[in-house]
Amino acid sequence: MERLELSRKDAVALIDGVFEDIQAAVVSGEPVKIPGFGQFKVRDRAARMARNPATGAQVKVPAKRVFKFLPAKALKEAVMAKRGARAASASKAKKAPARGAAKPAAKKAAPRKAVTRKAAPRKATAAKKTTSRKKRR
Numbered sequence: 001m002e003r004l005e006l007s008r009k010d011a012v013a014l015i016d017g018v019f020e021d022i023q024a025a026v027v028s029g030e031p032v033k034i035p036g037f038g039q040f041k042v043r044d045r046a047a048r049m050a051r052n053p054a055t056g057a058q059v060k061v062p063a064k065r066v067f068k069f070l071p072a073k074a075l076k077e078a079v080m081a082k083r084g085a086r087a088a089s090a091s092k093a094k095k096a097p098a099r100g101a102a103k104p105a106a107k108k109a110a111p112r113k114a115v116t117r118k119a120a121p122r123k124a125t126a127a128k129k130t131t132s133r134k135k136r137r
Contacts, residue, residue, distance in 0.1 A: 026067065038071040 001011040022040055025032045031041035047063040071079075 034072075036072055036074045038069055038075055041068055041070070042066065043068050 001008055004011075006014070022032050026040050026042055029042055031039055033039045042065050045064050045066055048061050050059050050061045051057070052059050
């Protein structure tokens with residue numbers, strides 16, 4: 001809205017129109033390609049036999065049509081570049097030193113403080129029951 005200086009009503013109408021056109025094209029079976037973003041299309045999946053993991057019994061999965069989005073290379077690279085920057089810095093910190101390099105000095109662990117526990121107050125108990133054993137004569 002702000003970038004194109006449109007009213008909110010016009011922007012909503014524009015976006016809704018684009019989505020309706022994409023939906024109509026995909027439902028009819030034709031792929032919709034948006035350069036630099038990706039491709040929307042429908043694929044037909046054949047019927048197949050699957051296995052129920054709980055019982056091991058074979059189950060027939062019927063044929064069906066599925067909606068699929070394939071991201072464009074530019075979109076994939078942009079997402080991976082954003083994530084890769086954090087992953088690269090984290091992996092550098094975790095890497096082992098090169099062969100022949102001096103190992104870092106081991107750090108001594110700080111001594112642990114002894115945990116003192118308060119003794120739980122004892123309850124007054126009745127005399128313990130003794131199990132009677134049969135005496136042999």
